[in-house]
Amino acid sequence: MVPPRSTKIEKIFQEFMSIKKPMYSFYNETWQPPTDVYETENEIVIKMSISGVNPQDISIVLEGDTLIISGKRLDSSSDKKTCFHLMEIRYGYFERSLVLPKYIDDNKIEASYKDGFLQINIPKTPEPQTLAKSIKISI
Numbered sequence: 001m002v003p004p005r006s007t008k009i010e011k012i013f014q015e016f017m018s019i020k021k022p023m024y025s026f027y028n029e030t031w032q033p034p035t036d037v038y039e040t041e042n043e044i045v046i047k048m049s050i051s052g053v054n055p056q057d058i059s060i061v062l063e064g065d066t067l068i069i070s071g072k073r074l075d076s077s078s079d080k081k082t083c084f085h086l087m088e089i090r091y092g093y094f095e096r097s098l099v100l101p102k103y104i105d106d107n108k109i110e111a112s113y114k115d116g117f118l119q120i121n122i123p124k125t126p127e128p129q130t131l132a133k134s135i136k137i138s139i
Helices: 008-017
Strands: 035-039 043-049 058-063 066-073 092-099 110-114 117-123
Touching: 035 092, 043 066, 066 117
Parallel strands: none
Antiparallel strands: 035 043, 043 117, 058 066, 066 092, 110 117
8 A cells, every 4th residue: 555645745844843953043142123113293113022021121222323222032931951843932132223313302212011012202303404505616
């Protein structure tokens, strides 16, 4: 009797399940969370996806015109002998640096963390106006 032919997907799945060690470890590398930055009429909004991060493990620092968002997500898997077959969730230290425009009110920056999203609202000030200036050309 001839055994039934495996489909391509079944073969890939069988190969995948036979992996004895994790393919790659993300734990010791700095990673960058997915981030949206957009501008409304009155503010610049930064929205970062960092589910599973404890709010006490998040740092937001403004250095000059650069906003640095950093923190860490800890792996809650307590069993050290765990053999991952798929590892897509990043753990460990993360950091993201964003250069902000000059026309922000850095005294009124607000941040909130809800449902796995960090949101930072940065109020804008009026943009500096560039005045037109006529320059005489020497001949």
